[in-house]
Amino acid sequence: MAKRKVKNDFQPRIVVFACNWCSYPAADAAGINRLQYPPNVRIIRTMCMGRVNPAFVLKALEMGADGVLVSGCHFEDCHYSFGARKAAEQYQKLEKIVQLLGIEKGRIRQEFISAAEFPKFVQVVHEMVEQVRKLGPNPLAKSLLPGHKEKREEMAVN
Ligand code: FES
Numbered sequence: 001m002a003k004r005k006v007k008n009d010f011q012p013r014i015v016v017f018a019c020n021w022c023s024y025p026a027a028d029a030a031g032i033n034r035l036q037y038p039p040n041v042r043i044i045r046t047m048c049m050g051r052v053n054p055a056f057v058l059k060a061l062e063m064g065a066d067g068v069l070v071s072g073c074h075f076e077d078c079h080y081s082f083g084a085r086k087a088a089e090q091y092q093k094l095e096k097i098v099q100l101l102g103i104e105k106g107r108i109r110q111e112f113i114s115a116a117e118f119p120k121f122v123q124v125v126h127e128m129v130e131q132v133r134k135l136g137p138n139p140l141a142k143s144l145l146p147g148h149k150e151k152r153e154e155m156a157v158n
Contacts, residue, residue: 012066012132014041016125017052019072021079025115026071030122037125041069048072049110050083054094057108058101064141067107067132069124074112084112103140106131 018024024045030037046052049072057068070091078084091110098108109128113121 010133010136012040012129012135012137013064014067014069014125014128014132015060015065016041016043016069016071017046017049017056018043019049020045020047022073022077022115023049023071023111023113023121026113026118026121029115029118033118035119035122037122038129040129041125046072048078048080048083049087050078050080050085050090052087052090054090054097057094058097061103061107061138061140064138066135066138066141067109067128069128070108070110071113071121071124074114077114101140103138104135106135107138 016023016027018027024043027037027043049070052070052072057070060068070087072087073079073084075084075088087110094108095105098105109124111120111124113124
């Protein structure tokens with residue numbers, strides 16, 4: 001894939017699907033412990049990472065997210081027994097779909113982050129924002145309906 005020039009001030013928008021039982025509390029604990037992470041992320045709480053269908057990630061990318069992080073419990077901590085394992089399987093499929101669509105693999109990421117691992121949550125968010133910043137705006141977002149581009153700029157992170 002050809003490398004694109006990226007504006008220095010590009011602020012990527014990252015959607016984070018975070019499990020209610022581990023990664024969402026980790027994000028919360030980061031705030032309580034005054035660990036800052038970039039404001040580029042929008043967190044969507046889900047009951048289990050296994051509930052995050054690959055279609056949700058593709059939809060987020062289609063709607064203009066520059067990157068998507070899917071985060072949940074470690075396998076042994078999943079409240080729904082097999083949810084995290086199912087999510088790991090789904091993620092492998094998602095990686096293939098993303099590749100077929102010509103989207104850079106670095107725009108998606110899956111992480112297993114417990115509530116106690118809030119510094120890891122912060123680190124992953126920092127890494128993801130930097131990685132996606134280097135990739136530039138999501139090319140899939142170009143296919144958005146007319147008017148979406150203006151709306152995206154209006155909603156841009158300042
Ligand atoms: S309950 Fe957190 S990943 Fe299943």
